[in-house]
Amino acid sequence: MTDQTSASAMTCQDVLERVDLYLDRALRPAERRAVEAHLLICASCRAEVEAAEVVETQLRNALGDEAPLHQLWSRIAAHLRADSRAQRVERRPSVWRLSRRAAIAASALFAIGVVFAGRRLMTSDIAAAAVMRTPVDELRSFIDSGRSVDVAITDPAQLRQWFVPRVDFAPPMPPTLSDLSLVGGRLCYFFRRRIAAYMYHVDGHVLSLYIMSDQDIEFPSRRDAMVGGQPAAVRELDGFAHILWRDGKLYYSLVSNQPAARLVQVAEAIAMATG
Amino acid sequence: MTTEFVLRDRWLRERFERQTRPLLAALHRAARRLSAQLADAEDLVHDTYVKAFQAFPTVELRDDAACRAWLLRIMTNSYRDRYRRKARSPEVAGSVDLDRLDGAVPCREPGPDRRLESKCFAEAADAAIARLPAEVRLVVVLFFIEELSYREIAEITQCPIGTVMSRLSRGRRFLRQALRAYSEHEPPEPLGEAVSAGGRDGR
Numbered sequence: 174m175t176d177q178t179s180a181s182a183m184t185c186q187d188v189l190e191r192v193d194l195y196l197d198r199a200l201r202p203a204e205r206r207a208v209e210a211h212l213l214i215c216a217s218c219r220a221e222v223e224a225a226e227v228v229e230t231q232l233r234n235a236l237g238d239e240a241p242l243h244q245l246w247s248r249i250a251a252h253l254r255a256d257s258r259a260q261r262v263e264r265r266p267s268v269w270r271l272s273r274r275a276a277i278a279a280s281a282l283f284a285i286g287v288v289f290a291g292r293r294l295m296t297s298d299i300a301a302a303a304v305m306r307t308p309v310d311e312l313r314s315f316i317d318s319g320r321s322v323d324v325a326i327t328d329p330a331q332l333r334q335w336f337v338p339r340v341d342f343a344p345p346m347p348p349t350l351s352d353l354s355l356v357g358g359r360l361c362y363f364f365r366r367r368i369a370a371y372m373y374h375v376d377g378h379v380l381s382l383y384i385m386s387d388q389d390i391e392f393p394s395r396r397d398a399m400v401g402g403q404p405a406a407v408r409e410l411d412g413f414a415h416i417l418w419r420d421g422k423l424y425y426s427l428v429s430n431q432p433a434a435r436l437v438q439v440a441e442a443i444a445m446a447t448g
Numbered sequence: 449m450t451t452e453f454v455l456r457d458r459w460l461r462e463r464f465e466r467q468t469r470p471l472l473a474a475l476h477r478a479a480r481r482l483s484a485q486l487a488d489a490e491d492l493v494h495d496t497y498v499k500a501f502q503a504f505p506t507v508e509l510r511d512d513a514a515c516r517a518w519l520l521r522i523m524t525n526s527y528r529d530r531y532r533r534k535a536r537s538p539e540v541a542g543s544v545d546l547d548r549l550d551g552a553v554p555c556r557e558p559g560p561d562r563r564l565e566s567k568c569f570a571e572a573a574d575a576a577i578a579r580l581p582a583e584v585r586l587v588v589v590l591f592f593i594e595e596l597s598y599r600e601i602a603e604i605t606q607c608p609i610g611t612v613m614s615r616l617s618r619g620r621r622f623l624r625q626a627l628r629a630y631s632e633h634e635p636p637e638p639l640g641e642a643v644s645a646g647g648r649d650g651r
Contacts, residue, residue: 193613193616193617193620224624225624227631228624228631229623229624231573231631232573233592235569235570235573237593245494246469246472248490249472249497253465253501324487
């Protein structure tokens with residue numbers, strides 16, 4: 174390499190330290206001219222700069238590939254719709270539509286409520302109506318869209334392992350029952366949290382077992398059945414049945430387009446298998 | 449639930465989709481190189497959109513560039529949450545030590561017949577980027593894939609510009625060394641022109 178000693182000229186070391194800024198055209202004009210003057214007389218530095226430029230040009234071209242994204246967008250859009258619905262149900266009667274005087278009164282009542290109810294009202298709980306409605310909408314949207322599962326793993330241990338880094342809780346092993354056929358899993362997002370969904374086929378129906386943390390989710394006050402010794406809420410909505418129960422810090426939400434009575438039996442078997 | 453709410457939510461969602469959907473491909477390209485697996489990349493993009501949608505009513509986005517920067521900032525934060533969580537996991541694979549550039553030697557030397565194949569280069573590029581430390585990888589991805597300036601990267605990553613430049617420089621040095629063997633050695637243009645043109649567009 175040519176080593177320039179003149180005060181105005183650059184050494185090879187000076188040039189090599191400036192390769193990035195030179196390639197990015199981020200050098201000051203005088204510095205740039207000095208680099209170029211050096212490159213004209215130093216074949217070694219010139220080769221370095223050229224090789225760097227070739228590699229970076231190829232790198233940019235190589236990284237610009239395109240993947241088919243329709244499925245990904247469908248998945249995102251479905252969650253945005255579900256999230257939107259959950260937030261809508263979550264909203265309490267709208268203070269902003271009341272008259273000013275009524276709004277003030279409502280605010281005062283709310284403040285009194287906060288004082289008496291303490292921490293519970295300080296959190297923004299997901300209302301019971303949304304808790305029962307949203308998983309049904311989610312499964313329905315999944316079936317209507319014709320999407321496939323996120324991961325088609327049918328081995329319970331491997332499927333659980335797939336979820337471990339993706340959710341914020343320790344997911345239980347997917348239950349295996351003789352009449353349930355495990356087909357894979359989906360990572361869902363509603364109620365402002367990540368939710369593990371184990372997907373099954375049973376008697377020609379799709380069945381989704383959503384498992385989520387119970388934080389800030391209001392359990393419905395009605396107790397319609399007992400599942401695994403715990404009170405469970407059962408709803409039939411739009412041709413789907415939904416059963417919700419709690420085990421420790423987790424909610425289990427079982428949704429299928431099966432009759433509710435049949436689903437309660439399945440839920441009981443699942444609760445026994447996971448318990 | 450009232451019709452008024454339904455219409456307002458639909459309007460909001462449609463506005464969000466109109467503004468953000470064109471950026472899906474760009475976000476996905478970046479996420480692919482920030483994540484070890486394709487499924488992880490899709491999760492990262494998915495997470496970014498869901499978080500963005502929740503924050504959407506509270507932000508004012510002047511133009512497309514502001515929207516892109518906002519989404520990239522959300523994705524950056526999600527990426528950091530993930531790699532920090534993974535770092536606590538015992539299964540995490542170590543990244544290369546950039547101070548010891550010996551680590552830059554490609555794991556698989558290309559055969560002479562494959563050397564000129566761009567696929568081979570692309571695979572080597574993916575493998576080399578995956579070996580960068582998380583914060584260096586982030587800056588490299590924003591620079592090479594999103595083609596952002598130093599200042600834009602500093603704003604998105606919320607780091608001083610000097611830190612960005614230093615991380616980028618280390619990452620570039622590593623990639624050049626790792627990918628040189630895979631690169632076509634033809635210079636892009638005649639020598640004199642290369643010197644006088646002096647590289648790429650300004651930053």
